[in-house]
Structure formats: C-alpha cells, structure tokens
Amino acid sequence: MRIPVLLSLLLIAEFICAAEPAPELGSSADREALRSTFKRWIDAYARRDLPGTMSIFADDVIFSFQGSPDGKKADLEKSYREEFAHPEVSRAWVPQFEEFECSGNLGFARSTWKLEVKTPDGKGEVKAQNRSIDILRRSTDGEWKIFRSLNYPLTPKSK
Numbered sequence: 164m165r166i167p168v169l170l171s172l173l174l175i176a177e178f179i180c181a182a183e184p185a186p187e188l189g190s191s192a193d194r195e196a197l198r199s200t201f202k203r204w205i206d207a208y209a210r211r212d213l214p215g216t217m218s219i220f221a222d223d224v225i226f227s228f229q230g231s232p233d234g235k236k237a238d239l240e241k242s243y244r245e246e247f248a249h250p251e252v253s254r255a256w257v258p259q260f261e262e263f264e265c266s267g268n269l270g271f272a273r274s275t276w277k278l279e280v281k282t283p284d285g286k287g288e289v290k291a292q293n294r295s296i297d298i299l300r301r302s303t304d305g306e307w308k309i310f311r312s313l314n315y316p317l318t319p320k321s322k
Contacts, residue, residue, distance in 0.1 A: 224309055261275070
C-alpha cells in the first residue's frame, strides 16, 4: 500500500514542478546593457579615469580575490589610485567574456581577464590572468553596478 501512495505523491510533485513557469531571463537589450557597462569600465581604466573606473561598483561592493582578504569600495579605489599614479607603465585589462545573463534587476558576467603591461621601451607581457564572476544589480537610475565580484588567478599550464 505504501508504494502506490509514494508513487502518487511523486507524480503530484512532478506535475506541480512542471506547472511552475520557468524564470524569465533578461532580454538581449538587458544583456547588451551589461556588456556596455563593462566596455565603459575598460575605456575609463585605459584613460586612468578614476571616477569612471569606480562607477561600475556599488557602494556596498565586496571584491573577493582568492588568497586575499575581501575588499570594499574604498580598497578598490585605493588600488586604482596607486596604479594610475604610474603613467610610465601602460596597463590594459583585456576581457574574454563567456556569459552575460540577467533576470529582473540582477545580472552576472562570467569572464577571464588578462592584464597586459607595456613599459616605455615597448616591451609587453601578460602580468596576470584571472577568472571572475561579477554579480550586478540595476540601480534606481537604471545603471548596472557590481555588488559582488569573485576572482581567482589562473596559473600557466605546466609543459
């Protein structure tokens, strides 16, 4: 007698789950707005525009980098200020975006970032390569802001 009751409950649960609507994912326009947010950040960073570089971050951002204590917005600003104080070294973060998605006022970007550095003598190299997932929320003014950033360094593959 227990088996038919259990099977009935499982069937009812299956029908209930099947009847729930799938979550609505953001439109292609929303995903493009996320991508544009990162494009503006890349451009601001390249110009050493501190306010523009910081504008992608929510006031309550928590930036996690494997092996380091979590950082807040003030920590990020201090780090960028120190980087921008050295104009003799050209730095560029180059992303390889893998995924943008959003639903309602939440979104995320999954990517790999390379820090390319060139010195005045023209020599260049990749100084860092990190995997990241950035979680964003849409602010009241419609802008996407990172409020959680999870990052870890990639190590070169051994030969």
